Amino acid sequence: MAENAITTKELVKKENLVYQKTKLLTDDVMHYCPGCGHGTTHRLIAEIVEEMGIQSEIIGVAPVGCSVLMYNYMNFDMQEAAHGRAPAVATGIKRLLPEKYVFTYQGDGDLAAIGTGETIHACNRGENITMIFINNGIYGMTGGQMAPTTLIGMKSSTTPYGREVSLAGNPLNMTDLIVNLPGTYFVSRQSVHTPGNVRKAKKAIKKAFEYQSLNKGTCFVEVVSNCPAGWKMTPVESNKWLAENMLPFYPLGDLKVPEE
Amino acid sequence: MAKIKGAIVVDIDGCKGCGLCIEACPVEVISLSDNVNVKGYHYSYMTDPDACTGCSNCAIICPDGIITVYRIKI
Ligand SMILES: Cc1ncc(C[n+]2csc(CCOP(=O)(O)OP(=O)(O)O)c2C)c(N)n1
Numbered sequence: 137m138a139e140n141a142i143t144t145k146e147l148v149k150k151e152n153l154v155y156q157k158t159k160l161l162t163d164d165v166m167h168y169c170p171g172c173g174h175g176t177t178h179r180l181i182a183e184i185v186e187e188m189g190i191q192s193e194i195i196g197v198a199p200v201g202c203s204v205l206m207y208n209y210m211n212f213d214m215q216e217a218a219h220g221r222a223p224a225v226a227t228g229i230k231r232l233l234p235e236k237y238v239f240t241y242q243g244d245g246d247l248a249a250i251g252t253g254e255t256i257h258a259c260n261r262g263e264n265i266t267m268i269f270i271n272n273g274i275y276g277m278t279g280g281q282m283a284p285t286t287l288i289g290m291k292s293s294t295t296p297y298g299r300e301v302s303l304a305g306n307p308l309n310m311t312d313l314i315v316n317l318p319g320t321y322f323v324s325r326q327s328v329h330t331p332g333n334v335r336k337a338k339k340a341i342k343k344a345f346e347y348q349s350l351n352k353g354t355c356f357v358e359v360v361s362n363c364p365a366g367w368k369m370t371p372v373e374s375n376k377w378l379a380e381n382m383l384p385f386y387p388l389g390d391l392k393v394p395e396e
Numbered sequence: 397m398a399k400i401k402g403a404i405v406v407d408i409d410g411c412k413g414c415g416l417c418i419e420a421c422p423v424e425v426i427s428l429s430d431n432v433n434v435k436g437y438h439y440s441y442m443t444d445p446d447a448c449t450g451c452s453n454c455a456i457i458c459p460d461g462i463i464t465v466y467r468i469k470i
């Protein structure tokens with residue numbers, strides 16, 4: 137058939153465009169290691185902000201961790217917080233500017249170690265903020281040390297033979313903990329390791345932003361993610377390892393959904 | 397019957413060669429180039445452009461958002 141002979145050059149036209157990087161991400165090249173889920177999750181947030189048309193109404197709070205430079209990549213207002221304190225900073229912003237959408241973006245070392253207190257109290261107070269929690273089971277930025285979220289048996293630079301409960305205690309499942317607090321309104325656990333999971337994660341994060349306008353409490357989405365550098369794997373291997381090892385302990389799905 | 401045809405455009409110098417797009421493509425369109433980009437990474441490119449359906453899986457999994465996707469019905 138003659139039509140089948142269409143070349144790539146003929147196809148690559150504006151009218152045939154189905155996907156391109158959102159303008160809500162800046163042109164800065166993200167500093168993340170190849171294959172890191174931080175980049176994917178940043179992109180989802182930017183796409184959602186674009187779709188909701190809230191570029192001038194949203195304020196994000198960046199953490200300490202690999203995503204400390206998040207404010208360079210998001211084409212909207214961002215505030216940096218001290219390590220673990222993003223929910224406290226977001227609380228202040230939201231209370232002063234209640235008409236804004238306010239969210240935090242934090243790694244597991246930030247949200248579930250040094251910032252455990254801030255996390256639990258913000259969720260328990262039911263602050264009307266959205267919290268995005270990137271759980272890669274490790275302190276990526278500082279060289280792959282064990283985090284509270286590190287799985288039993290999982291190797292890290294401080295548990296080179298694998299995490300042992302007798303020495304390092306049990307892994308902390310933060311999302312299971314905060315789902316029991318009365319202040320949380322929507323709680324979900326997602327991942328970005330396959331295209332299908334990226335699509336589902338986007339839906340959950342979007343809900344977590346939309347529900348914020350109801351002022352019913354904290355909306356919390358955990359994104360189980362990889363750290364190819366810290367896990368010492370290729371990006372493809374790290375996503376396979378995530379599916380086989382992280383997901384049994386951090387199962388995906390909605391944990392708390394509002395009654396319609 | 398209508399046929400779908402797609403194409404991707406990779407921002408070569410933005411590519412970090414992570415290979416997640418190769419894994420995500422259901423019809424094995426993408427490979428890593430033998431050449432390297434300005435950063436020294438082997439970058440993704442369409443080895444089998446005829447097979448592309450424009451499903452966007454590669455662009456959706458790309459952590460750096462460097463893949464643009466086009467699609468038509470023919
Ligand atoms: C008060 C304080 N304590 C410790 C550190 C060192 N530090 C920087 S990032 C980090 C952990 C980051 O881990 P995580 O939040 O999981 O982020 P990731 O890099 O894995 O995304 C630590 C302990 C710091 N910067 N400030």
Ligand code: SF4
Nearest residue numbers: 168169172202276363
């Ligand atoms: S160290 Fe880990 S979390 Fe940090 S950018 Fe690299 S892969 Fe991502």
Ligand SMILES: [Mg+2]
Nearest residue numbers: 243244274276
């Ligand atoms: Mg981490």
